[in-house]
Amino acid sequence: MADEVRRWRGDMEAYYIYTAGVAGDRFLREIRDNGRLMGTYCPRCDVIYLPPRIYCETCFSELNEWEEVPNKGVIDAITVAYVNDKGERLPQPLVWALVRFPGARGGLVHFVSLPEEDVREGMEVEVVYRRTGRREAAITDILYFKPV
Numbered sequence: 001m002a003d004e005v006r007r008w009r010g011d012m013e014a015y016y017i018y019t020a021g022v023a024g025d026r027f028l029r030e031i032r033d034n035g036r037l038m039g040t041y042c043p044r045c046d047v048i049y050l051p052p053r054i055y056c057e058t059c060f061s062e063l064n065e066w067e068e069v070p071n072k073g074v075i076d077a078i079t080v081a082y083v084n085d086k087g088e089r090l091p092q093p094l095v096w097a098l099v100r101f102p103g104a105r106g107g108l109v110h111f112v113s114l115p116e117e118d119v120r121e122g123m124e125v126e127v128v129y130r131r132t133g134r135r136e137a138a139i140t141d142i143l144y145f146k147p148v
């Protein structure tokens with residue numbers, strides 16, 4: 001019976017590190033060291049994955065071939081944030097976009113450097129990287145997308 005269930009209140013300490021993984025690690029290092037987007041290629045399916053994967057999600061082949069993906073893509077979806085991750089109102093709304101890149105399966109989500117009224121789906125944008133020497137192999141090495 002439900003009233004026989006014991007319970008207690010308390011805090012459960014949890015600490016963890018989320019790693020980028022084998023493919024994600026190289027993806028981030030390519031951005032840091034070479035300022036370029038690299039995906040993995042499945043020759044069997046003729047598909048480039050971006051972000052890269054180490055296995056093809058269609059044929060399950062291990063992927064060892066890397067292909068550079070152009071820095072320019074197209075906005076596929078948009079969302080606008082009015083509060084930060086603590087629920088505090090932002091001084092100005094932040095526009096986030098899912099950008100897909102020609103010839104690649106997948107996409108990247110990041111800020112767009114425009115006010116929300118100027119952003120639309122189908123808009124061509126390019127990646128703006130943090131300047132060389134300031135990059136740290138993190139997704140924040142990409143500063144934002146800007147219109148082409």
Ligand SMILES: [Zn+2]
Pocket residue numbers: 042043044045046056057058059060061
């Ligand atoms: Zn495949």
